[in-house]
Amino acid sequence: VEETDNAGFLNSYLQEMRxxxxxxxxxxxxxxxxxxxxxxxxxxxxxxxxxxxxxLSLGHLQIxxxxxxxxxxxxxxxxxxCVPGDDATEYLSSLMFDTLEELVRAQRQMKNLLDFxxxxxxxxYRLELSNCSDYAVGERLLLLDRWEAAVDRKLERxxxxxxxxxxxxxxxxxxxxxxxxxxHSVAEWKLPEHGEFQVDFVSNQRPPKxxxxxxxxxxxxxxxxxxxxxxxxxxRIAALRAISHNFWITSAHMRSLIxxxxxxxxxxxxxxxxxxxxxxxxxxxxxxxxxxxxxEVRRLQDRLGYASFFPFFQPENASFELDLxxxxxxxxxxxxxxxxxxxxxPHNIHDYSYMRPDGTLDPMPxxxxxSWANFDTIPKEGVFSxxxxxxxxxxxxxxxxxxxxxxxxVNGLEDVVADEVxxxxxxxxxxEDVINLLEFFISRYDxxxxxxxxxDGVDGNGVxxxxxxxxxxxxxxxxxxxxxxxxxxxxEQRIDAVFRYMDQGSEGSIxxxxxxxxxxxxxxxxxxxxxxxxxxxxxxGDDLLDAWEALDADGSGEMDIEEWEQAVQSIGYFGPASVxxxxxxxxxxxxxxxxxxxxxxxxxxxxxxGDDPSSAxxxxx
Numbered sequence: 029v030e031e032t033d034n035a036g037f038l039n040s041y042l043q044e045m046r047x048x049x050x051x052x053x054x055x056x057x058x059x060x061x062x063x064x065x066x067x068x069x070x071x072x073x074x075x076x077x078x079x080x081x082x083x084l085s086l087g088h089l090q091i092x093x094x095x096x097x098x099x100x101x102x103x104x105x106x107x108x109x110c111v112p113g114d115d116a117t118e119y120l121s122s123l124m125f126d127t128l129e130e131l132v133r134a135q136r137q138m139k140n141l142l143d144f145x146x147x148x149x150x151x152x153y154r155l156e157l158s159n160c161s162d163y164a165v166g167e168r169l170l171l172l173d174r175w176e177a178a179v180d181r182k183l184e185r186x187x188x189x190x191x192x193x194x195x196x197x198x199x200x201x202x203x204x205x206x207x208x209x210x211x212h213s214v215a216e217w218k219l220p221e222h223g224e225f226q227v228d229f230v231s232n233q234r235p236p237k238x239x240x241x242x243x244x245x246x247x248x249x250x251x252x253x254x255x256x257x258x259x260x261x262x263x264r265i266a267a268l269r270a271i272s273h274n275f276w277i278t279s280a281h282m283r284s285l286i287x288x289x290x291x292x293x294x295x296x297x298x299x300x301x302x303x304x305x306x307x308x309x310x311x312x313x314x315x316x317x318x319x320x321x322x323x324e325v326r327r328l329q330d331r332l333g334y335a336s337f338f339p340f341f342q343p344e345n346a347s348f349e350l351d352l353x354x355x356x357x358x359x360x361x362x363x364x365x366x367x368x369x370x371x372x373x374p375h376n377i378h379d380y381s382y383m384r385p386d387g388t389l390d391p392m393p394x395x396x397x398x399s400w401a402n403f404d405t406i407p408k409e410g411v412f413s414x415x416x417x418x419x420x421x422x423x424x425x426x427x428x429x430x431x432x433x434x435x436x437x438v439n440g441l442e443d444v445v446a447d448e449v450x451x452x453x454x455x456x457x458x459x460e461d462v463i464n465l466l467e468f469f470i471s472r473y474d475x476x477x478x479x480x481x482x483x484d485g486v487d488g489n490g491v492x493x494x495x496x497x498x499x500x501x502x503x504x505x506x507x508x509x510x511x512x513x514x515x516x517x518x519x520e521q522r523i524d525a526v527f528r529y530m531d532q533g534s535e536g537s538i539x540x541x542x543x544x545x546x547x548x549x550x551x552x553x554x555x556x557x558x559x560x561x562x563x564x565x566x567x568x569g570d571d572l573l574d575a576w577e578a579l580d581a582d583g584s585g586e587m588d589i590e591e592w593e594q595a596v597q598s599i600g601y602f603g604p605a606s607v608x609x610x611x612x613x614x615x616x617x618x619x620x621x622x623x624x625x626x627x628x629x630x631x632x633x634x635x636x637x638g639d640d641p642s643s644a645x646x647x648x649x
Contacts, residue, residue, distance in 0.1 A: 192355030237440030317454030
């Protein structure tokens, strides 16, 4: 069996370890079953015995169901996992039910089994172990865990497990209590036959080098079908899980998918399904910025693993709060400090703190210890918090690739160069005044390099000082920082804060490379708008007037920010709507009209190519 063939391993194991009744055994087996006809308790016990240790064919299941009509539904439901798990067998077994009502009831009982994707098993599972189908899923998860752990040892991979025990199962909870309270590893634990078991499984399978990515046209077609579906979000997610093993996707695809789901839980679920299917992890920040809440990111880290979800290529502005008693979080702290040492240590580590195990705060007067770059020297207790940021000229891209390969198991990075990366910054990362400045530039320039040239001068020296910055904004007649009523900071203080944010190297000047953090924000801004317009075209057609009429439900002809956000969610779009509002409100009066809304015409997808709204076309150099 190939190391990446989870399905092949599971099928081979079950074939070898479960009993397959031969021809001479089948007749007495069915005879014993027939003798129990009418004895529902006896038949239930018989079915339970078969479900634990037997492999059955579709024909066996059909005979068992037909020879006891009263127990047919119960028999098929509890023995479904004993027959081959291919789509054809699943479909044919569904035809054995006499009524649609029986089929629907059975599928609800078998939901976890039917939704289980052995090729792409990463996800959260909540199993009722007294249910034979759920028990079978739990059994398969434990087997896959041991298989992938064995593959890790063979390939000499770094142990990135939660507790340093090599397991791929995270946060195991049985009957409301952590399994780790009694067992160091789930591998030491015997799966009970009753009770609720909840666990996260994280596979180490990654896209192979040169993996074929689903085309933008096919992805858009899939998104259109999903949007048009009347199914609830949970069923859409289940359908996506069922087909997820058939293709690989890009970070741009992942970003667009997240916008179709409203709740944090739904967005997290679809990300986790496809996270290990993304081929260009160096562009992962394109979708990571859509998870704006620190608590939301922390829950994703907890479910996927702190090492797996580490922002290897674009850690700028990433914040960490790490429990050093956990193996993967201690490993994350080591990667964090190691990266800082390879770049501009210690100036790239900000807002750091270390809470001792006794609850007292270590002031760390000498800064974060350089020795923490070594995993073995990091404390094994306490909580370490910090934020990472460094200037573009100090990035060590080669080292970033190394840690992605060593700890993220990412394949094919030897050919990736820094120029291929879509460097990105989320709109919630910088101070509000940086966004205000960006909005000012977007309304007056076609690219972010031009205002830099205007401030530095055509024959400038390639860097901008604070004096040049202030004078340049005055010459542009920028009033974004004018002190207003209720504003405690002066214009000079606000401009100075913006300057210091862009001076990431702390040299007292802004280079063009540092200035291009605004270019990254520009890309995010324009990408968010294009995604919204793309959604409107899919939902309402090419005429934006139709979209406006759907949004302006009361027909008043204008909307404020609260009305806008409610209207956008009502049509099924859950992306960053406030960004679009900020662009459209050109008069800064807190309302938008249809005349202002028409600005979106220039962001409509091109008709002469399969236009991906998250494409790199707007990436600013």
